[in-house]
Amino acid sequence: MTIRVYNTLSKTKEEFQTVTPGKVGIYLCGPTVYAEAHIGHMVGPVIFDTVKRYLVYSGYEVNLVVNITDVDDKLIKKATERGISMEEVANENIADYLHNLAALGVDQIDQMPKATETMDGIIAMVAELIEKGFAYASEGDVYFEVTKDPEYGKLTNRTVEAMQGEGGEAASRKRSPGDFALWKKAKAGEPSWKSPWGDGRPGWHIECSAMSKAILGETFDIHGGGLDLIFPHHENEIAQSECCHAKPMVKYWMHNGLLRSDPAAGKIGGRAEREGAAEAGGKMSRSGGAGGLAKLIERQSGERIRFFLLRTHYRSTILFSEEAIAEAGIGLDSFYRLFERYERLTGESFFDLPAAKTRKEGDFEPKKSELLVAIAKHRDAYLEKMDDDFNTGGAVSELFEMARLINKTIDQQKLEGDKSADLTNIKKAFSVLRELTGILGIFVTAPEKSSSGDSELVGQLMQLLIDVRASARQKKDFEMSDVIRDRLTAMGVTLEDRKEGATWRLG
RNA sequence: GGCGCCGUAGCCAAGUGGCUAAGGCAGUGGAUUGCAAAUCCACCAUCCCCGGUUCGAAUCCGGGCGGCGCCUCCA
Structure with a gap:
């Protein structure tokens, strides 16, 4: 009755032992809320919601944290395009995200910290990294210096030397191409926070290090996320946190497999949308992607989607289709x-x-x-x-x-x-x-019965038909009884005859 | 090019050294039923290919073939 967990860091299954006896801290990388959630965003939450349920069932006290990254270049872009604030963009998408989570029965999340509400912790951590010599300020930006971290690359088995990158637009401000931003200088009109390095905003990875530290401590049990986040996001998180604290950040790194829409179309979220004209033939909508998740839930029910995801091992790639x-x-x-x-x-x-x-x-x-x-x-x-x-x-x-x-x-x-x-x-x-x-997390509550005003009447009418049919059957008038049943079948109502009387259901 | 994952029945999918290779969907036959529906029973794979290790491999190793991910602020 020991639980074993596959750890991305060791690439093996390890016996699960918590940092603090009886308690488990889980940090799951949540969404960057620049757009509506697509089904791919639901995989992690469903899995870790289930993981928490099982750990609680196994006797642990579990704190499940899912962050919201609500400050980011894409959010700023969206806000500019729509002429509203970044916060408004975030709030809209957070509401959508929460709605979808609820539909899929994800109700085990204990805390959902936002990056913008952890700014003090982020700035303090960046300052500490500079102080300890792992980071440097450069023209208003602050970069983590990967060459200063002897363990950099341990999660994905990469060496600093092998990092081919050209450093992107910020190359001139970096000491080496693999260095990544902890803090980005604000351009005119962009949302920003005051810092010792000037007005700016956090880089992509630091918010997770700061939020997990603030809530779960410097070393916690499980860090989860999609496989696509291993590099660079989690690799950089480890680097920041461990250089800052000089101790292991996480005991078990758990990564879920990604959803694929269909073999030809490739992946569901991410970069596809940037491939311009290609756009893979509207695969996003076909896959229940952007804008389609809520409708997909309406058609199929959140529980079906949850069950669909849980039918497969969490580390596997799942080929997604509505048919499946x-x-x-x-x-x-x-x-x-x-x-x-x-x-x-x-x-x-x-x-x-x-x-x-x-x-x-x-x-x-x-x-x-x-x-x-x-x-x-x-x-x-x-x-x-x-x-x-x-x-x-x-x-x-x-x-x-x-x-x-x-x-x-x-x-x-x-x-x-x-x-x-x-x-x-x-x-x-x-x-x-x-x-x-x-x-x-399935069959937790009774399915919602149609609450529309006429449901009672429908029930009475159905009972009438059933009674009429029963009487026909008693008289061996099977022609009549079959007409009733066939017509109902055509309407999508299935009759089931039993000794105690017939029952009916939709579908 | 570097790092990594995967290939089990028509489809989906557990199993990763040893009883008859889980389960679901679809299908076929049967029980039940006036006929159906629902339910139950039965049938339905030797695990991509080749070679090796072993008393023994779907499971380990090597080589192919095929599919996929990351290396670019996608969960």
């Missing part, structure tokens, strides 16, 4: 039918079932029930997989196995319609299912 999400959704639906079955059986909602909140609490001795012996076995397998670097993809298979077992038991023991049946074991099995699905 819909397919994952079919699997999810089978659980919902099982939950409806639970409701028919017990008269209670699956979503009201009490379930263990921790692994210890959930441990149980199955005793004589064949069902519970099997359930316990799959629960163990599920937890073993989660222990192994949060293998959610493998864990999901155990959930399907459990669902099958429960359905099978209900079938074989003919529990439906049997009022006198002993449901103790079945309830226990469902409760274990609830315990484990909760770790993935």
